[in-house]
Amino acid sequence: MRILLSDGLEKEAIKSLEEKGFEVVNEHYEAEELGEKLKDFDVLVVRSATKVRKPIIDKALEGGRLKLIIRGGVGVDNIDVDYAQNNGITVKNTPRASSISVAELTFGHIISVSRFIHIANVTMREGKWEKKKYEGFELYGKTLGLIGFGRIAQEVAKRAEAFGMKVIYTNLSGKVVDTFKFERCSLEELLRKSDYVSLHIPFDKAKGPVIGKEQLDMMKNTAFLINCARGGVVDEAALLEALNSNKIAGAAIDVFEEEPTKNEALINHPRVSVTPHIGASTIEAQGKIGMEVVNIIEEFAK
């Protein structure tokens, strides 16, 4: 079997695939070239950078070899999943491997915006000592509202408990664990009550943003919005407007509508903590993703 790693893979996983006799090509191709190249591959492995849209799948189908696409990660919004599957290509992901890493980054951002860590890092390097300006907030006793209560949000909730926060959540499906500990509520109630609102849901292109002007207006003006889920789930223009008009206190963002983002106003905003989509970028998460990818391919090859 020939495997194309379009966005790389952890090196032990590549070694393991090669030792098992698979032919591995570790090369990123731009969209115009990718479909053509895929005519000669049985498996495609991607992270979030490669977009596997219908025209690429159509080209790949002409070769008649591509049978499996693996998303090394959780969100499959960069793949036209239904189209691939309707054309005989299996699509898999590695849903559990990065939950802890994303939860820890979420907490990093929550602490960063509460204590000005992100901006103090910038201003100190500019030679400033703005001690008086950076009077922040304790997390203890504050309410954290989680939008979506799946794998990542539940890890965030455990950490919030240790900080003495009250956790409330809203979730579309009923399948959640430990519900007795935390209060489930409507989105509106969550937005009105929370000091921190953190999103942990997939992006549904058909539904568009879950947080727009109307929802930001419902938030306390002392509240922070954290997005380590997907760019599209928050309307960036509405968020910028809410920040500029002091409708909310601040925001933290790991994921953007367009990546790499060109939204200079948002990323340079002094009350915004930003990272370049690194939720799953830890040694541990990438190691687990790599091993899961190897297992999926081995299983598929049987």
Ligand SMILES: NC(=O)c1ccc[n+]([C@@H]2O[C@H](COP(=O)([O-])OP(=O)(O)OC[C@H]3O[C@@H](n4cnc5c(N)ncnc54)[C@H](O)[C@@H]3O)[C@@H](O)[C@H]2O)c1
């Ligand atoms: N920043 C990163 O690098 C990174 C890494 C991994 C995952 N993610 C994102 O995090 C998302 C969540 O991951 P997970 O593993 O926790 O997923 P999950 O499937 O375990 O949980 C998502 C939950 O959200 C619920 N949900 C969906 N839409 C909703 C809505 N509009 N309102 C309320 N609840 C809703 C679902 O019912 C589900 O229970 C992924 O889809 C992905 O987009 C980001």
Ligand SMILES: O=C(O)CC[C@@H](O)C(=O)O
């Ligand atoms: O692969 C990445 O770079 C990000 C992964 C993350 O967004 C996911 O959905 O798993």
